[in-house]
Amino acid sequence: MPVSIQDVADRANVSISTVSRVLNRRNIVNQETRKRVESAISDLGYSPNVFARGLMLRKSHILGLVLPDLHGEFYSEVIRGANLRARELGYNLMISSIVAKDDGSELMAAVGDHGLVDGLAVMISEVNARTRATLEKIKIPLVVLDGDVDGVKHDSVVIDQRTGVVALLRHLIEDCQARRIVFVGGLETNIDTIERLDAYREVTADAGIEVTASDVHHLDYQYDTAFELGVKKVREWARRRAAVFAANDEMAAGIIDAALAAGLSTPDDLPVVGFDDTRVATMTRPRLTTVRVPMSSMGAAAIDLLCQRIENPKRPAVKLSLETELVVRESCGAPSAITS
Amino acid sequence: MPVSIQDVADRANVSISTVSRVLNRRNIVNQETRKRVESAISDLGYSPNVFARGLMLRKSHILGLVLPDLHGEFYSEVIRGANLRARELGYNLMISSIVAKDDGSELMAAVGDHGLVDGLAVMISEVNARTRATLEKIKIPLVVLDGDVDGVKHDSVVIDQRTGVVALLRHLIEDCQARRIVFVGGLETNIDTIERLDAYREVTADAGIEVTASDVHHLDYQYDTAFELGVKKVREWARRRAAVFAANDEMAAGIIDAALAAGLSTPDDLPVVGFDDTRVATMTRPRLTTVRVPMSSMGAAAIDLLCQRIENPKRPAVKLSLETELVVRESCGAPSAITS
């Protein structure tokens, strides 16, 4: 049933090496012979067997993308960007998520060993000893997304969250006269949350804004929990004339709705800003002032780096930092420079 | 660098056949020999080469998932479900989207040929001559998601949209006293839109509800365009005491916000219901009455069917219909039976 290179060779009255040459180094084969071979190929609908080819070339043209989770727009956009670029570069994309409890070693072993994938892009939301050990074992081209791991040599794609947070909070402070800012983040161990919280502490300190322990909240990046928190806190926040910096748009939406439910309005009674600029950001009323994170570009960049390294394994490790952009809408209560 | 079966054999002082037997048919090998081999394997960190294995077995343990698009929660949930199940069953998942303009033939040829994937799950949002021709060419196990294609023998996973629409609209009519219902769908060629529109026409006809041409709108499943339409229409709809049936949650959210922007409130002035029960459904105020579509189950079911067929190619084609469920929340203005 499957048509092999031999079948093509027979039909074109040549040897398999000639067929192979037509397929690869097309130049050194006679015009006429090539034509015969080519028509034989299309007549038979032949296409080379990936396994045989992989066995010889030690290349699968498959790239692996490992994500911490497959929930939410953030990840799906990363996938989308990665997939698009991979196809442009002639690669296939294999996707997996690190299932809860699993530190991903099982997965990465499964995917990365055996030579199945030519390279691996891994996004980690939490760096610990186990993930580090896992990553150390990977011997194929590796790029780490959104966080880099000390002691492991690899390329990485990060987003410049710091600049984003700074721009966002400065805007809140300078243009919106915020005198107090509440932080609503994800888990304390989450890389992004850590970075955003650090930047938050810096900016507030610089501006002489006091931050008490009760100003920092660690949730789970979800709308519902943010809404619940909001229901309990918005009145107090509003009374203290605070603004809310939520570490993602969904939580910001939850806070806004909680304020509304409490009879308060955003931004008048309680300014709220988000992060990521996902679709949610334009689905709230008022629409969210937030920071645009180039999600799909992250995926694409990861694939780029991977392919570069595959082609040139000696290239020194690169750390690519993607820029973020402040997007001012209505939820912060300031006249906007950028409208979008 | 890569350690082969021969290396293991050498270290364990056996032949490669014995190693192979330890790896596969473990029973017919001597206890002690096996132990030697096993420790050699772990010492060397050996794992079989996928390509060599694939060449022999004609199995890659890779499944392909082809989606019309990678945007939105619907697709990402399908991916999530498929990925989880695939891993449970010991398969890897390769993902691709049909890029605009491409009818997918290029892609499916790339992915489905060559023997790279053992099976292919394809979701199509539009059936035409080209997609049909493309699918006909696929000679490996195939399952079509969300719509089946006449004349092509394959398994399929569909969602019972009709029942969902009927339940939803009946609820609107019987429990919410809707006397007129506006339909806001996706493109006219979209499979889901067609099905939902058909069911809509049926139910309204049964209930003696008049449907004029201006009651049916074809948008693009996005919040923004629905909002825009809403801005123009909500007053008229409210005046005519109509309810809005949006073919997905995002558009429903857009309509609700448009009503709000026009000074109208949902559900009092304009009841609105959605479809899919994505996260958006609980992020609107009021929360959406909608129909739960088992998105991740679709992905999982597709993988199940694929694996079943791979194991038993003779099995007659199966059409699996997944149930939907009416989820009553506040946007329809009725006392809810189910709260969620």
Added chain:
DNA sequence: TTGTATGCGTTATCAA
């Protein structure tokens, strides 16, 4: 410019 022969790492067949 083309053909022959070898090897890639496995599994499977058959003999020992």
Added chain:
DNA sequence: TTGATAACGCATACAA
């Protein structure tokens, strides 16, 4: 219970 050996489909060094 084990081992030698032949495929699997391809790329490539070498010979013609």
